[in-house]
Structure formats: structure tokens, C-alpha cells
Amino acid sequence: MQHIRAYSIELILIGALLASVAFFGYLGVGLLRPDVVNEPFSGEKALANASRQLSYGPRITGTEASLQTGDWLVEQLRLLGWDVVIQPFTINEQVQGRNIVGVRSPTSRPGASVIILATHYDTRLAADADPDPARRQEPTPGANAGASGPALLLELARTLDIEATQHTICLAFFDAEANGGLPGWDANIGSQLFVESLPGSVPRCAAPRFVVGLDQVGAVDQRFFQNEAADVTLNSALWRTANTLGLAARFPDQSRTMPLGVTAAFLDAGIPTADLMSTDYPYRATMADTLDRLSADTLGVVGQVLETWLENTP
Numbered sequence: 001m002q003h004i005r006a007y008s009i010e011l012i013l014i015g016a017l018l019a020s021v022a023f024f025g026y027l028g029v030g031l032l033r034p035d036v037v038n039e040p041f042s043g044e045k046a047l048a049n050a051s052r053q054l055s056y057g058p059r060i061t062g063t064e065a066s067l068q069t070g071d072w073l074v075e076q077l078r079l080l081g082w083d084v085v086i087q088p089f090t091i092n093e094q095v096q097g098r099n100i101v102g103v104r105s106p107t108s109r110p111g112a113s114v115i116i117l118a119t120h121y122d123t124r125l126a127a128d129a130d131p132d133p134a135r136r137q138e139p140t141p142g143a144n145a146g147a148s149g150p151a152l153l154l155e156l157a158r159t160l161d162i163e164a165t166q167h168t169i170c171l172a173f174f175d176a177e178a179n180g181g182l183p184g185w186d187a188n189i190g191s192q193l194f195v196e197s198l199p200g201s202v203p204r205c206a207a208p209r210f211v212v213g214l215d216q217v218g219a220v221d222q223r224f225f226q227n228e229a230a231d232v233t234l235n236s237a238l239w240r241t242a243n244t245l246g247l248a249a250r251f252p253d254q255s256r257t258m259p260l261g262v263t264a265a266f267l268d269a270g271i272p273t274a275d276l277m278s279t280d281y282p283y284r285a286t287m288a289d290t291l292d293r294l295s296a297d298t299l300g301v302v303g304q305v306l307e308t309w310l311e312n313t314p
Contacts, residue, residue, distance in 0.1 A: 041159045041307050043300025049151035050143060050218065050299075053121070054291055058139035059146060060125045061176040062095040069121055070100055073150060073173055077102040080157045082171070085202045089176075089193050092184065097122075097175040099190045102157060103204050105168040114208040115310065116170045117156070118191065118262045119149025119215060120177035128182065129285035143291050145284045146178060148218030152299055156306060164311040170205035174262055188264055195265040210234055211271055213263035216278035217302050218294040223249075224276055224302070225256040230263075231272035238274055241309040250301050276302055 052072065056065040077084050082102035089097050100121075106112055123142030130136050140146070153171045162169060174194065180187025199206030212234075216222075224242075226235040235255075242251035256279045263273040283289040 038161065039159050041155060041300060041303035043296035043298070043303065045158070046151045046155040046299040046303060047218070047294060047296040049154045050147040050294055051291055053147040053150060054141060054143060058125070059121060059123045059142060060139055061091070061097045061122045061179070066097075066122060066175070070098060070173075070175070073100050073121065073154070076154055077157060077171070080154075082157055083204075087194065087197070087201050089190070091176060091189060095176075097190060099175055099194050100173040101194075101202050101205060102171040102173075103168065103202070104162045105204065106163045106166055108163055109166050112166060112168045114170060114205055115165070115167045115313070116172055116205060116208045116211045116266075117153055117306070118172040118174060118211060118213050118266075119153055120146070120174045120190065120262055121150045122146065122175050122178045122190075124178040124182075124285050126182055127285055127287045130287050132287075135287050138287060140285055140287065141290050142178070143289050143294050144216045144219050144278070144281055145289055148216060148294060148299065149214040152214060152217055152303055152306075155299075156303055159303075160307055161311050165313065167209070167310070167313065168204055169310070170202070170208070172205075172262075177262060180260075187260060188262065191262045192265040195269055208266070208271055211263055211266040211273045212238070212306070213261050213273065213275045213277065214302070215261050215275070216281050216284065217276050218299045219278055219281050220293065220295040220298065222278055222281070222295070222298045224251050225254050225279055227258045227273075227275040227277075228255045229258070229267065230274045234272050234274040237313070238276075238305065238309055241312075242305045245304060245308060247301055247305065250298075251305070276306075 056068045059066045059069045082104050085101045087099040123146040124140045127138050127140045128136050174190035176189035179185035239251050267273045
């Protein structure tokens with residue numbers, strides 16, 4: 001009788017152990033695959049992402065603040081279940097930069113076409129457009145021009161339904177983009193290197209179907225105009241999505257000439273591109289490009305448009 005009781009207790013303990021393993025395994029799946037919970041894009045969470053970047057200080061290429069920001073971006077992408085590719089490079093044999101690319105593909109569609117969403121995470125090393133000449137050698141805080149794009153893409157990484165997109169999605173965070181026009185610097189170094197190195201550098205992101213660039217996407221009451229140099233069909237699809245969502249006032253059906261940005265090298269390579277960016281943000285390259293210039297509402301609007309477009313693109 002004692003042996004039977006001991007055997008029964010052992011069975012009970014084994015059953016409890018298996019139940020515990022199953023329960024924590026279930027929790028682990030939730031942690032490893034955060035997409036099982038379909039949450040809406042949050043402008044507030046995107047704004048918190050921007051605040052985190054500003055907490056590191058000016059993110060000038062090659063500085064400790066840039067390294068810390070990049071490490072944080074890599075950590076967040078991996079926690080959200082994205083594969084991460086780091087592309088290091090050297091500028092003028094002195095300054096170390098690195099592009100960071102998050103990649104996810106739908107399991108239901110092997111060999112899916114590629115869509116790249118691109119931004120930059122570096123900030124300008126001199127506030128050369130500041131109204132105060134005494135401050136023009138100081139590094140910019142880079143809230144809208146620097147933090148808003150990565151903030152938005154990180155939140156999109158959390159909420160995007162990859163299976164619904166039916167595309168391989170590449171989130172590209174480029175470095176060394178913000179110092180064009182300053183002595184010793186070219187514009188858009190990171191994105192140019194990325195395009196020139198394809199397909200070898202990031203094979204899963206080779207031959208993209210579309211590239212959408214994001215820069216200065218979070219200002220209060222910001223409106224978005226189509227880039228005159230961008231792909232007409234892609235522009236139409238994005239702005240039609242905004243109109244369907246009742247956001248025509250924020251996305252007027254008008255075009256503007258825009259400065260060269262993170263999509264310039266893709267455009268030169270003949271890849272269809274579009275840009276979501278400000279054409280009239282007054283605080284770019286100034287010391288006033290601070291967190292209070294950003295709006296959770298604007299970030300939420302842009303995130304909603306991108307998420308809806310991506311999850312409904314045939």
C-alpha cells in the first residue's frame with residue numbers, strides 16, 4: 001500500500017511538473033512571439049521611444065551616445081522577434097558608423113517580395129541653422145530630425161502583423177545621414193553604403209519592391225506632402241490609405257520638392273520610393289529640435305497609415 005501511495009504521489013508530482021512546463025512554455029511563446037497579441041499602433045509608445053533616444057544625448061556618428069542608441073535599437077528589435085543585421089563601416093578611416101537592419105518574413109509565403117522602411121538614427125553634429133550664431137557649433141538634440149523615425153519604426157516593429165503584409169519587411173536604421181553640408185562630411189553615407197553593398201550585406205532585403213523613407217515624422221500638427229521625385233504609384237497608394245482612414249487633412253493630395261534623404265540612393269538605383277517627411281519643420285538643425293516639438297498624435301497618424309498600407313498591400 002505504501003508503494004502504491006508513493007507511486008501515486010510521484011505521478012501527481014510528475015503531472016504537476018508537466019503542467020508547469022506547459023504553462024511556462026506557453027508564457028515563453030508569448031515572450032518570443034509578441035505578435036500573437038494584436039495591439040494597435042500607439043503614438044504614446046512611439047513618443048516614449050523618442051524620449052529614450054534623447055536621453056542618450058546627441059547621437060552623433062561615432063560617439064558613445066550613438067553606440068548606446070544603436071545597442072538599444074538592436075536589443076529592442078531582438079526582443080520583438082526581429083532578426084537583426086549590423087553593417088559596420090568607417091568614414092575617412094577615422095569615424096566608426098553602423099547601419100542596423102531588422103528583418104522579418106511571413107512564414108506562410110517563402111520568398112516573399114521585400115518592402116524596406118528606412119530612417120536614420122544619427123543627429124547633426126552642429127546646429128548650423130540656429131538663429132543664435134553663438135550656438136551654431138553645438139550638436140543638435142535631434143528630436144524630430146533624428147529620433148522620430150526610429151521611434152516610429154520601433155513601435156511598428158511591435159504591432160505590425162507580418163503575415164498580413166505577405167512581404168519580407170526590412171526596417172533600416174541608417175547611420176551617418178545627418179551631416180551633409182558640414183565640413184568633411186557627405187550626406188546620406190549610411191544609406192548609400194547599404195545600397196551599394198546589396199545583395200551581399202543583407203540578402204533578405206535585396207531587390208526591394210518598395211522603399212519608404214521616414215524623417216522628421218513627429219512634429220505637432222505636421223502635414224505630409226508627396227515627394228515630387230518619388231514613385232507616383234507608391235505615393236498614390238500611401239495617400240489613398242490616409243484618405244480612407246479619414247486623414248486627408250494631414251495628408252493633402254499635393255506634392256513638394258524635397259531634399260535628398262534616406263531614399264536618395266534607392267531612387268538612383270531605380271527602386272520605387274516614397275518619403276514621409278517634413279518640408280517646413282522650422283527647428284531642423286537648431287537647438288530647439290527638442291522633445292516638446294513632438295506629438296504622440298502625429299506619430300500615431302503616420303504609424304496608422306503605414307501599418308494599414310503594409311497589411312493591405314497585395
